[in-house]
Amino acid sequence: MGINVRKDGSVHVRAPFWLGKGVVIRMVSARASWIRSRQEALKKEPVLPKNNEDLNLLKRKALLKFKGMAIPWVEHFRKTYGVEPKKWTIRAMDTRWGSCSSATGRITLNLKLIYKPDECVEYVIVHELCHLIHPDHGKGFYTILERELPDWKARKKKLKM
Numbered sequence: 001m002g003i004n005v006r007k008d009g010s011v012h013v014r015a016p017f018w019l020g021k022g023v024v025i026r027m028v029s030a031r032a033s034w035i036r037s038r039q040e041a042l043k044k045e046p047v048l049p050k051n052n053e054d055l056n057l058l059k060r061k062a063l064l065k066f067k068g069m070a071i072p073w074v075e076h077f078r079k080t081y082g083v084e085p086k087k088w089t090i091r092a093m094d095t096r097w098g099s100c101s102s103a104t105g106r107i108t109l110n111l112k113l114i115y116k117p118d119e120c121v122e123y124v125i126v127h128e129l130c131h132l133i134h135p136d137h138g139k140g141f142y143t144i145l146e147r148e149l150p151d152w153k154a155r156k157k158k159l160k161m
Contacts (some may be wrong), residue, residue: 003031005038007094008029023161041161046115062114063090066084069118083132097159098124100131107132116159123155 001009001024002014015024024133028035037107049055061132078084093099093110102106113121126149135143 001027003028004037005035005042007042009039009042011035019116046112048111057113058114059090060149062109062111063088065114066090066121066125067110069121070129073125073129075124076131077129080132083129085129098128100128100135100136102132105132118157120159121154123149123159126152 001016001019004012004014006012013028015027025062049058064155070088074084084105085100085107087107089106089108090111091108091131092112095107096110098107098109107125109121109124109128113124128147130141131161132146133144149155
């Protein structure tokens, strides 16, 4: 079963057809505080510009900022692990802060990171760089993430606020 709170605050539940209505209602009720906190967080989330010109300006600003923050990390990962991204992109994403294609070497960062503290942006950058080595979220991935950013859990928690 999955529960999703959408941008407009509506709650969507996915459940197998064979699961009884009562079971679904109990499971959703058990997650009520999480649902409310997610709805409150969405109300506080900054809205991206609707105007294409303003949106493109914000994307350019974000790309410059994020690449500047990434330079020392990219150099470190190149020297230490022999990997580096081939391309950086910025786009508005609804469900992720970043993504990495280990096949193409492309790292994409969410435009909304521009509104987050630098330590959170740095966490996403390092997280995605780790995916150049380990495409999954297995033990090897977390070993490297822990080595590079020992406080990654606190940064991830702050990112969700």
